[in-house]
Amino acid sequence: MHVRVPLNRPELSILPQPASIVREEGYFQLTQDTVIVTDQETQAIGTLLANMLAPALGFLLSVLTDEHTHLPTISLGIDSQLAHLGQEGYMLKVTAGQATLRAAHPAGVFYATQTLRQLLPVEIFSSTPVSRTWTIPAVSIEDFPRFSWRGCMLDSARHFIPMQEVVKLIDVLAFHKINVLHLHLTDDQGWRIEIKKYPKLTEIGAYRRETVIGHARRPQGYDSTPHGGFYSQDDLREIVAYAADRFMTVVPEIDMPGHAQSAIAAYPELGVLKAPVEVATTWGIHPYLYNPTEAVFQFLKDVLSEVMAIFPSTFIHIGGDEAIKDQWQDSQQVQALIKALKLKDEDELQSWFLSQIRTFLAHNNRRLLGWDEILDGGLPSGATVMSWRGMDGGIMAAQSHHDVVMTPTSSVYLDYYQSNDPAEPLAIGGYLPVDKVYAFDPTPTVLTPEQAQHILGAQCNLWSEYVQTTEHLEYLLFPRAIALSEVVWTPKERLEFSDFRGRLAVHEARLASLNVNFRPVEKLDQEQMFPARADLVVPGGF
Known part of the structure; x- marks a missing residue:
């Protein structure tokens, strides 16, 4: 499903535009309790994401490899069933309780994290801590590149x-x-x-x-x-x-x-x-x-x-x-x-x-x-x-x-x-x-x-x-x-x-x-x- 993002929704102003994006109800809130959960192949990507978010957040999100957690989670992982999205495609789904980033290959997971950064308020790119509520809109995104x-x-x-x-x-x-x-x-x-x-x-x-x-x-x-x-x-x-x-x-x-x-x-x-x-x-x-x-x-x-x-x-x-x-x-x-x-x-x-x-x-x-x-x-x-x-x-x-x-x-x-x-x-x-x-x-x-x-x-x-x-x-x-x-x-x-x-x-x-x-x-x-x-x-x- 391809949905044109209205220009009056700055929270979905993603560049480059994903192949498919659907806005859902609600938001995922990112707090000091939020953890990044990865598998072995995406652990370095999770650490890189945590480091990218840390300056504006004022704290460093924990990166775990144990999926058994009841904390609010940004979940990164490899899913072979997404092979149809190619080497660099990914799936990103955000609900009120979790942000899930999946791809058939690590490159796709990395690109999913870059899209996730753009779903956060623009202040997330500040080099110093910003005091505000950090929310990510609930969305379903399926994305892949036109050219290699x-x-x-x-x-x-x-x-x-x-x-x-x-x-x-x-x-x-x-x-x-x-x-x-x-x-x-x-x-x-x-x-x-x-x-x-x-x-x-x-x-x-x-x-x-x-x-x-x-x-x-x-x-x-x-x-x-x-x-x-x-x-x-x-x-x-x-x-x-x-x-x-x-x-x-x-x-x-x-x-x-x-x-x-x-x-x-x-x-x-x-x-x-x-x-x-x-x-x-x-x-x-x-x-x-x-x-x-x-x-x-x-x-x-x-x-x-x-x-x-x-x-x-x-x-x-x-x-x-x-x-x-x-x-x-x-x-x-x-x-x-x-x-x-x-x-x-x-x-x-x-x-x-x-x-x-x-x-x-x-x-x-x-x-x-x-x-x-x-x-x-x-x-x-x-x-x-x-x-x-x-x-x-x-x-x-x-x-x-x-x-x-x-x-x-x-x-x-x-x-x-x-x-x-x-x-x-x-x-x-x-x-x-x-x-x-x-x-x-x-x-x-x-x-x-x-x-x-x-x-x-x-x-x-x-x-x-x-x-x-x-x-x-x-x-x-x-x-x-x-x-x-x-x-x-x-x-x-x-x-x-x-x-x-x-x-x-x-x-x-x-x-x-x-x-x-x-x-x-x-x-x-x-x-x-x-x-x-x-x-x-x-x-x-x-």
């Missing part, structure tokens, strides 16, 4: 994102049932992951001497201020473990064959020119590519071996985008290799290059994931495509029986302006308001049902060329990332922007209590005050 891949990409390469902000965002994203954090760790402007075998990658590659001021197309000089930073391997293991506790997979991206200038700055012998170059101080696409030699492949395999030791993710993202082939075209050695391999051109050489990496990853039981340029010159066998230049690349890949994550610039690039307001902070360009994100459908209608099975889901991307502070980062993410979370979780027939907007207005108090910076709903009504911006850069441009 519900992602968000953060770019630490252009501007370094401190570890504590990454951890904070994991909490906020998981709260909205996002289950993939894609970390963009290397690019021309910075190398952000410690590789023990190659220490210069962070000693040199993690720092640039200055950064261009203003937009790359309208530069205003340089700031004369060094910028840099990197995550130690221990930092990243901590991030991975923190995310895993919240049933989120962290997918690393190590760019190749292009976007390699920071690595080549550290080790010039990796490049085609084998000449010194500094870490890039400007944005845009740079011409430095890895040289396709055995020595460079060994370097990349060494790097990926250390990456795989940190990240258990099935997918390893290798970039594959925006590789200008000028240096390959001008190199006699590279041209001789193309001829020896009987390849048609540099695009086919890139395909061959990435096929070597795909084979290496496959031997380590990992899957290659890349931007849709990996289609150029022929898609490596078994590769998964992240379609960003529109959806055509994803359609082509799905029709060829390759898995796809849809992430087109036009719908989910959160480095675009979300308003025509001249006071908006500098962005890369384009115009992407929250309602346009909400209107996005990751499954193209041209695909057959069989082909559509290859659409794993979608993710939003936040490139950081123009994002220098965590406040700006969060402002660009929210509420647009929340809109995307509903698109990829909630059944398509349940999506309605006016309803989402009403729930979001209530939800803002939760975000504020979580100390999240966001663009308020009230500003949506101000858009008509502003004419279309004349200074918007063409989408996708730098």
Whole structure:
């Protein structure tokens, strides 16, 4: 049974919207006598829930594994009879005497706890004790995600994102049932992951001497201020473990064959020119590519071996985008290799290059994931495509029986302006308001049902060329990332922007209590005050 939640019932303002929710009579009251009862598989989830509720409650709920209690109970458990809800679906039933959270797998129980948090008064997200009566409305919820891949990409390469902000965002994203954090760790402007075998990658590659001021197309000089930073391997293991506790997979991206200038700055012998170059101080696409030699492949395999030791993710993202082939075209050695391999051109050489990496990853039981340029010159066998230049690349890949994550610039690039307001902070360009994100459908209608099975889901991307502070980062993410979370979780027939907007207005108090910076709903009504911006850069441009 699917019931539309009325906008005048803030106690049921849940984001993303559940597949089915029925309001029952009465409330469950949460007091110091309430206990959380779990089974063995959900004990850690119960403890995490108790810790999340404790700051506002002012007390820590006891977590028990003994079901024989007459106390008011929040009951967590695994129920194999709910297998039809999938790996992440759940059932949540609240009565006057008990809140029952069940799923066939632990991930579903975790998502049930996140829904339960949203059923409590908004003050539950306070970081200090709140004196009030804590009630949960009686409801019956059956819920499951529309897509298995519900992602968000953060770019630490252009501007370094401190570890504590990454951890904070994991909490906020998981709260909205996002289950993939894609970390963009290397690019021309910075190398952000410690590789023990190659220490210069962070000693040199993690720092640039200055950064261009203003937009790359309208530069205003340089700031004369060094910028840099990197995550130690221990930092990243901590991030991975923190995310895993919240049933989120962290997918690393190590760019190749292009976007390699920071690595080549550290080790010039990796490049085609084998000449010194500094870490890039400007944005845009740079011409430095890895040289396709055995020595460079060994370097990349060494790097990926250390990456795989940190990240258990099935997918390893290798970039594959925006590789200008000028240096390959001008190199006699590279041209001789193309001829020896009987390849048609540099695009086919890139395909061959990435096929070597795909084979290496496959031997380590990992899957290659890349931007849709990996289609150029022929898609490596078994590769998964992240379609960003529109959806055509994803359609082509799905029709060829390759898995796809849809992430087109036009719908989910959160480095675009979300308003025509001249006071908006500098962005890369384009115009992407929250309602346009909400209107996005990751499954193209041209695909057959069989082909559509290859659409794993979608993710939003936040490139950081123009994002220098965590406040700006969060402002660009929210509420647009929340809109995307509903698109990829909630059944398509349940999506309605006016309803989402009403729930979001209530939800803002939760975000504020979580100390999240966001663009308020009230500003949506101000858009008509502003004419279309004349200074918007063409989408996708730098």
